Each structure stands twice: as C-alpha cells, then as structure tokens.
Amino acid sequence: MHFSTCCGLLVVITTICYGAPSRSANTCGYETCNLGDPSKLNVHIVAHTHDDVGWLKTVDQYYYGARNDIQHAAVQYILDSVIMALDENPDRRFIYVEVGFFWRWWNQQTSDIQTKVQQFVNEGIYLVIILLRLSEVLNQGRLEFISGGWCMNDEASTHYNSIIDQHTLGAEIIRQAFGECGRPKIGWQIDPFGHSREQASLFAQMGFDGLFFGRADYEDIQTRNRTKTMEMVWKASANLGEQSWLFTGILPHGYGAPDSFCFDYRCSDNPIMDDNHRFDLNVQERVRSFIQAAHDEAAGYATNHIIMTFGGDFQYEDANQNFKNLDKLIKYVNAEQANGSNVNVFYSTPSCYLYALNKADRTWKSKTDDFFPYAHHPHGFWTGYFSSRAALKRFERHSNNILQVTRHLNAFANTSLRNSIFYLSEAMGVAQHHDAVSGTEKQEVAFDYAQRLSDGIGKAVDVINQAYNKLLPKSAQSPPLQAQFLCQLSNISQCLEIEGQDRFTLTLWNPVIHPVTQHVRVPVRFDYTVHDPNGQTLLTELIPISEPTQKIPGRTSLTQKQIIFKVALPALGFSTYYFEKKPDQQRTKEKSTVKITHNEACVLQNQYLRVDFDDQGNLHRIVNTNKNLGVSFSNQGFYWYQGFAGNNSRPEFQASGAYIFRPVSADPQPVSTTRTITCIKAEQVQTAVIIFNDWASQEISLYDEAEYTEVEWTVGPIPINDNIGKEIILRYDTDVNSGNKFYTDANGREVLERTRDYRPTWNYTVVETVAGNYYPVNSRIWIKNQERQFTILTDRSQGGSSIHDGSVELMLHRRLLYDDRLGVGEPLNETAFGEGLVVRGKQILFLQAPAASAAYHRIGAQRMYMHPLATYSLVQQSYDTYTANYRQTWTALADTLPLNVHLLTFEHLVENVYQIRVEHYFEQNEDDTYSHPVTFDLQSVFNSIGKIEQLVEVTLNADLPLIDLKRLTWVTGDKESSHPNVPEARLMANSTVRLIPMQIRTFNVVVSHP
C-alpha cells in the first residue's frame, strides 16, 4: 500500500487538477451517450457486478476469491476479466461501483493494463478529439465508475460523517487514476435495504444527477408500477431546496437480469445458442422472450426508454461469458426490427439512461419522505438490521470519533502522516458497507470488520502519539514523552494500564469547535490528586463501580472504584490532567461524600432536573425543574420481543433474523417482574443503579449542572436456554400525548416525522404492527405534544419506534436462533466468553419544550459522536517537572465560532493543502436562535497553521470544483424546475463562509505558513 503515490493529483487543487471548466460535460459526459431511436422502445443494457465489501466472507476473501467454499466470489478476477472483455468489443459498457475493491486491484496492475483501463474510462475524450463532432458515435467510456464510494454504504445505520468520508475516499482514488472523466455522476444503491432521504441529499450535494436503487417496499413498487412512477424527483432535504433534489429511479427487477437471461457463470440460464448446425438452437425463442420481457417492463415505466440491469452479486467473474451472450442477444433482438419489432437494445450505462430520461423533457412526480422501512413481503420487514450487532455499531461510531480526532491532530501538529491514518480511513470506508455496520454479515466477517477498525485505530494511535510529541513539549529540550494510549474498555470501567499506577496523565482532545464541559470517570484502585492544566487541583470524588459493571464478562479489572471530576476543555484543542496517587494518610483522612441506599425510593436531583424512583426501582418521573416541565412514566424499562421462529419457506413462516424483525407478538414481555435499585449520590453525580435481572440493568445518572439525564444500559448475555430468540428494547411509556407521531433522524442529520401504521405515498396494508413501524434511529428519536418534547439521543444506530401513543422504544440488542434466509445463512447469535454477548450503551434524555429542544439535541448529538478523545500516558516525572516541560492545554482557535457551526472534517492532504468541511447543523425553524444562516471566517480554524491563500469550494465528495459542476435540470409534476447548479455566491472571494441551515460546504484550502 503506497498511498503517498496516490494522492498527488488530488492536492493540486487549481485548474490543473480539476480540469478546465466545462470540459467535463462536453467530452466525457452525457453528449456521447447512445440515446437510441425515438421511434422505438429503447432498452438500455447495464452490465454490472455487485461486489459486497464483506458479507459472507471478509473483504480480503472476496477480493482474492479465498474461502470459495463459503461463497464463490473473487473480485480480482471480475476486474481482470471485465477489462479483457471490454477490450474485445468497443460497444461494450460496464460500470463499477466499489472503489475499495477497485483500488487494490488497480495497484496490482502493470502500467500497460492501467493505461488500457484509463483509455476505457476516458476514450470519450480521445475519440471526440479525433472525430471532432461526430458525437453520435458511441464514445461514452466503456468503463464507467458509478456511485464511486469505497463501498455501497448502508443507509440505515450509517452516520453522515462517515458516508461523506467513504465517498470522498472513493472519489479521490478515481480522480487520481482517471482524472475528471472518471467522476461518478450517479448514485447506485442497488442492494441497501431501504433508502434514507439524507443519502439522497448527500448524493445531490456530491453533484450527482440521479440515483438508482433496487429495493423498495413491495406495495410501494406495486403502486408505482401501476402508476408509472417508478422514477421521480426526490426532494431530499427539507432545508436545502433544489440543490438537494435528486432524480431517483427504482430498478425494474432488483439489480438482476430479466428472468432467464442471466448469462453469468453463477447462473444456469441457457446461453444464446446460435449454431444452426447443432442441436439446442435457441435464438428465436430467446429473442421472442426478450422482446416480451422488454414490453412487460416498459408497462411500468414512463418513457420509451427502459433500463435492464445484467448483473448481480459478484457476477462477471468471467465477463466473457456475460458479454459474449449479450453481444449475441443485442444482435439478434435488433435484427428482429426487420420483422417489425420496435425493441431497440444496446449497451448503455445508468448515466446514459438517465440522460435519455432527462432528454425526454417531461415532468416527474416528486417525493419528500424516504424509503424506510423496506419490506419484501407482508411479514418481511427489514427493520431488524437497524439494531443487529449493537456492539459493532457502537465500535464503528466510536472509530469515527477517533479518526476525526486523529486527522485534527495530524493537521495541527503538521505530522504529515495521512498514509498512516489511511488504515483507519479505509477500515471506516469498509465498515460503511451495507453488510458491515448494518450487522447483516456472518459472525466471522463481523470479527474481521472489528479487527480492521482496531488495526486502524492502532495506527491512528501512532499518529496521535507523534502529533502530541510535537504539540506537548514546550521546547526541543523537553525530555521524550511516554506513549499515549487509549483505554478502550473504559466503558466497562477498566483500564489495566493505569490501574495501580502512582502517576499518569489523561489528555483529552476536544474535536468540536466550541469549549466543552464534561465529567470524566477513571477506574482506579486508590485515590488520586488530579492537577488540571492550570495547575489547580480538581475536585474529585471516588465513587463505586456498579455491581452490574463489575460482573460484565471479560472485565478482568479488580478495581471497584472510579474517580470522577469535571473538566472544561478548550474548543478544538486539548487539555492534560495529571494524576498523582494520594498519600495513604491523606486518603484515610478524607471522608467519602458518597451516600448509598438499597431498595429505597430515591430522587436524583441537580440544578436543572429531578428524577424520581420508587423503592421497587421504577422510574416514575423526570422533572425539568428549571423549566417547570415534567414527564411521568407508567412503565420504563427493558422488554423483549420473541423473534419469530420460522423456516422462511413462505412469507408466513418468515423468521426474525439479522435483517428481519418479526416479533411473535406485538406486546413485548418485561424482562423481569421485579427490580432492585441502588442509589449512589455523590457531588459530581447521582446515580440509580437498577438491576432488572442478571442480564439487564440500567444506571440512570444526573451529573452536576447537566441538563440531561443519562441512561447507561447493559444487556446480555440474553438467555436462549429456553430456545427462544429475544430482541431487547428499552421502552419509555410516558404521559406525553404524542398521538401516532414520532420523529427520527436520518443518518444523524435531518429529522423526519413518522406516523404509526401509515405511509405517505401509498395505501399501506398494516400486517406487522410492530416491525412495520420501526425506523432507523441514528442519533435521536422523540415524541412530543404541545408543551413537552421527550428526546432520546443514542450513542449508535438502533431501530426505534413509538408503538403506542406516548411510548417510545429503542431496540438495544438481539439474539436470535433462526436465519431469516436472506443470504447470511446464520442466526444472529453473538457470543463472547462462551456465552451471549453483553452490550452496553448510553442514552441521553432531554425533557424540554419543543421549541427549546433543538438546541439541546443538536448540540448534544454532535458532542456525543464527536466526543473528546481520552488518551493516557504513564509519566515518570513529578508534576512540577511535567508541567515545566509540557504544554497542558492548547486550542487551535483564537476566536469563538458560532455555536450552530460544526467542523465536520478537517484533513491535511499534503504540504500546505487542507480539506475542510463545515456545516450548519440546525434545521430551519427548529430553534429561534440557531436556525438562521450563519457567517464566519474559515481562517479561524487555520490560525494556528497559517494564512489561507486559496480556497476552492468543491462538491461534497471533493471531486470537482463547484464552479465546474453542471447538474441536469428536472421538472416536477407541480411544474417546479430544479436549478440545481452553483449559486454565484458560492464562488468565493475571501475566506468568509456563509451557511444556511443544514448546509455543508467543502473546501480545498492552500495555506501559507507564517
């Protein structure tokens, strides 16, 4: 892996890199497409392969074709053979999607092959130059990159930060290898199991002209087929207007070939047999059958152009087989025109098909909601995967936190270690795959994803160390630092490296551009004096580690206590806290401030909130004392749905599995009839530890001066000795009169209103009353009425719903005994340490008036996923020596930046060149203060680096200067026309940036050092 040789092109951000404006559209763009014959039914054949970046096998196994006993699939040969097949016939076209695979293949090719592939991608240019304006010639590149992410990401459980990152990574590779003609223009989400509006919006912001996908609810498809509305204009943001519009098409038969026309080696459909001298001649029958299939498909579509995908999972491993037969099919079907057939078939691409539709110059129906949840039959709701593999989902989210912090440190310390960070970038790119963070992979593959993230984090920690080695020492004479390390098990109050040490430091990098105050807990064996960056001794308390935490399998620490204290971190910077063991005499002298009660009624209270429990451990009420609002709970706690145990032979026998959520009953059972409660009250925090049974507990905490309630849940090992699969939820039955409405975010950004038992665009048949109402919750869910909004932030993606008025629930963990027969071939039965996996996580609860809520959940969610990153270091020096030699706090920002601006990504590309994304992370009209456009100077972020000399705004995936972007125009049924191109204002004269609500802007920046 030699990333350094790859990123040369990208960073030359002037016209040299991105090309002269307008070349893109004129030469390698749509103009060279075959648009068929206006008097005929034009069939666009799209040859493609769908290469999962891990699923039943690991990504490496898929690439090489190892473990073909599990699944026959080998991407290296797909790319080998497609290139050979394209060489055979210039009419052939192929699209490729997953840059994560392409890139490793590309690096293994000879320069001859690389040149050939470049030619295939670019030949539009060369031919057009040669042929001048013979543009009717089929000059579109033989090989077209489509979507062009590192993978084809999941849309339910992915966070927008990582979707953008993985697309940027893919786009960078394509641009570097192929220049502008390689630029993907179309989203291609053929396999993901439901489609988020945010994904479409992000695609639009990447400058894409359209999106195609293969899966939508079976009733939705029936309706659209009947009404010829399989294709539409998706208004993909409630905030961004036309720049978020995206033409969207649902493919006719998933992403496979029409019935009986799969010529791939994985299929058993007959080839075209055209030797008159042999038996089994089938040309006539095949032609007849294909023409019928074309007419059948055309019946559901609006124009005289239709798309036919010819591909599937890991198809084209011997592309010759596919193309040889497609060549014949095209030849013989078109020959039938001489006999009066009106079917005109040709190799095409999604872009060219889209362009043909665009040229059709008609109006299209629009859509404003999303494509969740997806069901393929009345009992087949793909809403289980919203929660499957809860631990992996959290690890992925946490890994992104580390990745962004590492990029910050690499940039501000100028360590130029992008190559090292690449391991984690790539692992995150892989993890976004729709069978990765989705939780729908085999167990061994889930381990592999985790291993990759872990390895990537390992390299990231090296970068962090090198960065801190530059940022911390006050002078060149400062002695070398001991290594910084992560305490990855601190969520179970374990950090063996520091436990029992006499002294160590804790350094926290705050990745948000605002100061942050928070409480820190550190598991310890004894008490410490903690020195803050200003030399002050902090107020600390020793509080017990809860009994459920101590009993978590795999926790080897014997420590029963943790130290807790509050820190105030600078914006976009770090603070170091020095821990020094207290002398024995001092320790014995101090009296604990902690009070503990067992199974008594208990009230947690701070400056803002009061939380009431009865002596049975039931949460009764949360009161926002400050705002004089309260919510009462008729029930709160853990419940389980019994997963349906079926053999999947018929829809009625559909089992609950990795993909599918199908509870036997709509009424979940409580996990226990009784609970115990222990109240632990210290000055910094008050906690009720509520134990439901030996596998489910929650710790509900109020921190000093916090305006939220924290719920830390621990679930597992889910028992299955009764042979019943269980899906565990945490439910809050409140007195909020929320009716049938609830609200869930999409990919951590915009929030959509959900209505129970209802679909906005078709007449919905209610069959599965629970599973059919589950939606992905990436970061938040709420219910509300006029006065009160009860909001829950989650620390990872989960499925959630409101099954009854006033109720809100999140599915935390699932353990199932049946495969749902959608491919994975395993029941979702995660184990660790010889029993079911234990999962732990956090929820943050807000109780506020609706109008006040956005400020809390927007800021809260942003800080939750971009949490300060704690690194520890064992130090030898005394506090005085340490503080004499090392900087203990630092911020990149001289100014304060507006609270509604978020630094989404910040990355040092090469010498003097940076890529930065800033966003307005409030929606319109949700907050009186923050839901307005905001302006600030980007130079603020760069103050510690240098002066911004050049600033090029680029598409969201950073592969084209916005000034060069020309998106296609579409007209909707209400006669609105999209004018999706760049507003002039975005061509910047200086570094002042204006953001409208929910806007993300991406810049490549050249900086001169002071």
Place this chain on the structure above:
Amino acid sequence: MHFSTCCGLLVVITTICYGAPSRSANTCGYETCNLGDPSKLNVHIVAHTHDDVGWLKTVDQYYYGARNDIQHAAVQYILDSVIMALDENPDRRFIYVEVGFFWRWWNQQTSDIQTKVQQFVNEGIYLVIILLRLSEVLNQGRLEFISGGWCMNDEASTHYNSIIDQHTLGAEIIRQAFGECGRPKIGWQIDPFGHSREQASLFAQMGFDGLFFGRADYEDIQTRNRTKTMEMVWKASANLGEQSWLFTGILPHGYGAPDSFCFDYRCSDNPIMDDNHRFDLNVQERVRSFIQAAHDEAAGYATNHIIMTFGGDFQYEDANQNFKNLDKLIKYVNAEQANGSNVNVFYSTPSCYLYALNKADRTWKSKTDDFFPYAHHPHGFWTGYFSSRAALKRFERHSNNILQVTRHLNAFANTSLRNSIFYLSEAMGVAQHHDAVSGTEKQEVAFDYAQRLSDGIGKAVDVINQAYNKLLPKSAQSPPLQAQFLCQLSNISQCLEIEGQDRFTLTLWNPVIHPVTQHVRVPVRFDYTVHDPNGQTLLTELIPISEPTQKIPGRTSLTQKQIIFKVALPALGFSTYYFEKKPDQQRTKEKSTVKITHNEACVLQNQYLRVDFDDQGNLHRIVNTNKNLGVSFSNQGFYWYQGFAGNNSRPEFQASGAYIFRPVSADPQPVSTTRTITCIKAEQVQTAVIIFNDWASQEISLYDEAEYTEVEWTVGPIPINDNIGKEIILRYDTDVNSGNKFYTDANGREVLERTRDYRPTWNYTVVETVAGNYYPVNSRIWIKNQERQFTILTDRSQGGSSIHDGSVELMLHRRLLYDDRLGVGEPLNETAFGEGLVVRGKQILFLQAPAASAAYHRIGAQRMYMHPLATYSLVQQSYDTYTANYRQTWTALADTLPLNVHLLTFEHLVENVYQIRVEHYFEQNEDDTYSHPVTFDLQSVFNSIGKIEQLVEVTLNADLPLIDLKRLTWVTGDKESSHPNVPEARLMANSTVRLIPMQIRTFNVVVSHP
C-alpha cells in the same frame, strides 16, 4: 458446418502438405522444451482441461454451457479464456485434447483469433527462426494439441476401426488448421476406466512417443509407487514388435491438481494471496506446502523430473484464474531456491516432460499385459460399464458398419459427398467417448448419442442413394430409381416399408474384400419370388417369426413370417435381389418344408455341426461332426447377478451401477427353473427357440452349410418390481478343461490370455471374485484345452469372464436401482415403452481345435462387424424392366485378394485422392495358413477407379508421412532398445503392399483416371 473448406490441406499429400522431412522434430518438436535444471527436482506443470464429449449433459450442452443446472460446464468459454490467458504471458502452456470441441469453437472464431491461436501453436517455429539456435529459450508452442482425437475414447468398449477413425478425424482438423506443428505426439487417456493394450499399440502406430493416463488399479499404483515404476515401456502388441512399444506413464494424482492447489473456479482452494498489506497472506504456507507435495510425489517416480497436472473436468472456464495463480506459484516456489529449496517448477507439457524423461537416458521397466480391469478400491471394479447400455453399444457398432459402407459407395460411385458422410463420422467420433459407448452417461445423453448416430445414418442413406443412383443404372436412359432405405428394425423382424408390398428390391453391399455367402431373412406378410442378380429364382422358405420376437415391445408389425434364403455376394461390391409377390394360387399350392415341435427333445444338424437339446429346453451338446469334436454343457442359459444396493459412503457400501459391477453373491441365479423349447426346422435353417421366462429367451440356429452355431438372445424388460437390480448373463458351463485361463480380445484385435484371480504384474488381493475377473470382450472370448476351443463371437462389446473352470459367460444386459456415485448420478435403469428396455443380440459359437480356431473367429468376427449392408427399395417396374435398366451386381475387385487381408477403411478425400487402410488381421502363430506375412497389390482395390499414381504411407491417424516420423528411442530393463522408426521397406516404390501379422498400413493415394 462447412467441411469442404476444412479438408483442403489434408489432401495435398505431397511434401507441400506434410512439410519437408525433419522440420518437425527440429523446430516445433522437443528441442524447444524447457528441460529444467539437472541439479534440481524439476516439476513440470501441465495446465489442461478435461472436456467430456457428453456425459451428464450432451455434447452441445457442454459446448455452449447450456443446462448448467445439471453440471456447470461450458467449453466455448474454456477455449475463449485459455486463448486470452495464453496471450497474457508467453511462458504459459496449455494442452488441448478433444478436437470435437475444438473444431466447433475454431469455426466460430474471427480470423484474428484464428491467427493468434495458430501463432500459439506454432510459435516454436517463428521464434526459432528468429533466434536461430537459441534453443534453450522456451519456444515450445503455448498451445499444444495432445492425443488429438475427436474425443478421448473409451478403451474397453470401442472397436479399433472406430478408434482409428476418430483419431484420424481429429488429426485432420489439427493438421488443416495448424500444419505440422499442431501434430499430437502423446496419448492422453487421463480419464478412461482401464487401459487396453490395443489402444497403446494404435497410439504407437500413430507415431506417438508416449501415453499418460490417470486411472489404474489401486494395488497396481501402490506397487508401482513403491517400486518407482509408475512409468514404463509398454510392449503393446504381441505381433508388431518395437513399432508398437509405447512409453507409458501413470499420472501422480489422477489428472487433478495436487491437493489444495486447484485454482480453478470450480474448486474452493484458496488462491495465492500475496499482498503484504492484506489479511490472509498465504504465500509462505503455499510455497512450503507445494514443495512438500513435490517431494512427496517425487518419491514414487524414477527421475528428478515429475509431472503435475493442473486441471480437471471442464476446468479453465475462466483460465485467468488458473494461470494467474500458477504464475504466482511458480514465481514464489522458485524464489525459494534462494533459501536452499531444490524444487524447480515451470510450465511444461506432457511432450516436454516425456522428452525430459527420454533425455534421462535410463532403462525402463516394460509391460506386456494391459490395465484391465480397473478398481479404485477393493469393492470398486469398473467392470460394469463393459456391458452398460447394451443397446447403445450395438447401435454404435452397427453405425460403423453403415459408415464404412457409405464411404465405400461414395468412393466407388465417385459421388464426392464426404461432407454429407461427415455427420456420421462426427457422430461416431462423439460416440467413442469414454462416457458414450461406455454406457456411463445419463439417460438423456444416451438418447442424444443415439439421435446423433441416427441423424448421421440419415445423411449416410442420402449418400448411399446417390451412390447407387450412379452405380445401378445401366445407362443414362435408365429411369430414376426409387429411394433405397434401411430396415433398422430388421433385428426384430420388422420392416413396415416393405411388408405387404407386391415388389421391392434388396441390395446388399459387401464391405469386405472377399466374397461372402450368407443367409438373409426378410419379414413378410406373404410369400415372394426372389430373383437373384443372375436372373435365377432363389430357393426361399417361409419360416415363422418366433413368439418372443413377436412380443417385443415396440414391434408394431403384424407379420408373423419371414422369408429366408442364401446369398452369395461379390467381394467389395453389391448384389440386388428382386422380390415379387407370389400369386395366391402358387402360394396355396406350395407345401411348407418347415417342421415345428414343442417341448420335445430336439437335434439341430447340418453338414458340420450337431446341436442337442433335451425336452426341457436344455442345450446338452454341440458336436463338430466334421472334426469329430464335441462339447457338453452341464448348464447353459441366462443367469442374473444381484447388483449390490449401497449408498457408496464407504467401499463396503459400493453399489453396482453404470460403472461398477458388484454382485451381492458370486453365484448368479438362473432366471428360471424351467424353460420351453420349440424346434423349427427348415431347409435353410434349424432353430431351437428356448423361452426361459417372459423376459429371457434364446434362439439357437444352425444355418445350412454354416460352420457355426448362432445364438440370438433376447433379454428384457428385466423385472425390478422386487426392488432388486439385476445383471443378466448368458453362461456356458462346458466340459472343456480350461483351468483358470480364458481369452479375450482387445478392441476387436489382438487377444490376451486372462487368468482368473491373478494379475501378471502385482500381488493381487482377491476380494471381488466375480467383478474382479471380468474383462472387456469386444468381439470374442474363448476357453480351450488341448483339443478343443470353445469360442464365442459377440456382436457388440460386453463384459465377460470364466468364473469357473470350463465356464464362460457374457453379461448381456443390466438394470440397476442405485447410482454408484462416480458422477453419473443416475441408476442404470433403461426403459422404453414404459417398461424396462428389451435388448437383443447375437453370439456366434465355434467349436474347433485350437489350431483351427483362428481362421474361424478372425474371419467370422471381421464379417460380423463389417456385415453386408441391406438397403431396400420399392420398385414399380416389373422384374424384366428392372433388370433391363439396372445393374444387379458389381464388384470393385478384379482380382481375389488374400483372405488374411482386410480393407479396414477406404475413403475418397477429394478429387483423385483416397485414403486407404489395409490390415493383416491374424496374429502370429495362430493359424498355419494365415499367420504369415502377406503381399498384394493395392492397385486391386483401385481398379475400378483408376491407376495409382502416387502412394504415401502415413501414420495410422494419417497425419504424417511415415518417412518423416522420428519416434523417440527408449531402453527397457532387459536392455532391449526400441528402434521404433520406419523400416526402409515401408518407403514404397510401387503399390505392392506387404503386411506382417496384425499390421495396419495407411496410405494416401493419388489416382489417375483411365
């Protein structure tokens, strides 16, 4: 199919076609081979595919890859992708075997591809010319044809006539497409289930330098591996001396790749994963494992060269996968030499491996017996297939009879319809495949083979018609002839086309070069006057059609009588018999000469023989009254073995199936305890019809003046309603003191002595006392003692044995209920008309002194497989008009030719050019008169055509003038050295041909017309 464009090259039989002498060996021959490193263990990697010409799918389905649901296999893509892969890397080598597949692929290629393939085959030439004597460079062609028959023929149930034909057909195609460098030099029988000595002898006569195969008895292999005698010199003929010697090697592991190294898309072995930056890196382990495999294999072989096949059934469908990994394997294994490894691995071919062995200059053990029967475990004797699909086996043999007659007629009538005959030639080529005539294909495929033969016969009949249209009319004024047709069901006494006709003709072509006398039976509704070619009215008799014949399912004829008469046919010519319905009054007037008795003792007797039956239908005795010899039968009749019903999960559970014969008990059961006998005595023939039960009967006949006893057996439908599979034999328990010896022919030619429960070359463990003693009987089996030899000729290939002293048995028909799990996946359970298939056949019995027997069985067998071909025609003309207009007899021969010479093949290639094979068909020392060399003038055969102007003797498969043939020399352990090259005497000055016993000579002949 445009055969005419294909056969241009072959026919230019001068040096222009066959090349200057000596070019072959010097340029595209062995000299360009990589011979490795003498100080290392040299591993010759042989990349190959094994493409069954029909098996589980039909040959067309295999070619195209249709019905991949049955078996994934597609030859078109194999050849496509191999050519592409060879293009990628000039080091790569590939061998191809089955010209039947190659030819259809070749015809579908563009001339660009054809040129490329020619280059791959021939590049030895070009490079050597360019590089002059840099012969150490790897110039051997990348693509090498090996064996080069139309298919890889079966060795047990094939007749030598058709083996030679199918190899000639393949060789012609190769020569025409590639010239001399394409010429195969090695036999490659990797899959056939046992190996006949005759096959090896034929290969030697084709000029081959060696033979490799994959299957041999498991004990044989153990022994050879232990004694490093896996490779040997096979002295393949007891008559032909050194010209029949063939170096022979048994491949190390069948024909597959070493364990865990199958890189084919059909396997699941891991690829070589060599990206250091990825997980699953396996180079080191793979290299270590390969080196171990090489050493393990070398332990069983004699030199420091070993061969490793990398291929299998229908492998290399995406050759890139195979070669890409082999490239890496070679690279990394050889790199290990730097660390002291002595393994040197490289792409090679069987020829180059053979040449390396030849250069080793050592002595080799020799072998004189054959490799039958083949067992893969103690209960797995592949002796069932000797008899499987008895009807197909006969149809194939009969089709050859028609093919040869058609060629004769096409040549002598100068109709130049070789293209039309090609259909049958090809169908016969296909039928020789080791899963065709062997009977080990699926039922649907068996139907397809039969269909192809039938279609080919249809085209052949067209040729026959056109030929007779030229041969029969006496002048241009003769009115057009009615069509000639075959009566294919005459073996069940049915010929609906003529039944009830007032007049018709019967024309018989005698394909042997000696006059033949025989009896003809024609099913009729009433009596006819039959006019012979000389205008004489023949003595005819009306005899009844036997009851078992009349009851055969599918026989729709209501005719109960047949007319019988004796004909005398000219050598290599025809006679026509004119049938004219006798007037009613004449018929009623004539008194039948036929006498019939039921269930009485009965004696059949003619001038030479007496056959005694008791009143229970038991055959008691056959007496050669002329020679005063008798044989008594303690038992004679049908018995059945119960086929073992197993699940094949272990050797002990091996089932009897299409391949395997495994009787439950060594004692077969008689099919009935009683029989009925009907004696029918006419002047022409005396017949005992013995009915054993409703599914087994025999008709034993003595014809007037015949020196043999004919047994016509009818077996079926074999009952399986008892759920027991049955294998039916006809057994003769005689009083001949034959001891444990019996004699069977190989492929219809030389006869091998068999010894019960014994193997000549290893210490044989007797487990299966019946199956392990079965041998293929292609044409004859005998037992003998000092005075008497009891010989049985068969009309098709069957398994046969002598399980007890004095006993001889042939397996006639098999019906089984279990698959033997060797791939075919079906029990051998043939049905027709809704019940088990009925099969009928003939045996000819001779009782003679041993010294006199050869003359009978040699001549008898030759006339049995080259029977006069009967065609019928409905004529309108009266006999007088007919005889005035049409020639009624004709012979190609002016002279009589020696009785021990057989015209094996005779074919008109193109204008003036003929190909002829003549053979001495007696072995040495078997007959006082005929077992001597014989000389005759080839001109005799051509007298009716013209004068022989040029005569080039060529190899047996006609692809090289013998004068250019240089076979490699091998030295055997007894220090004999082969000098296998052409004796000077064979460079002919005139058309006088000398043949030594069992010699076949092949000539291309240019004739000038008179």
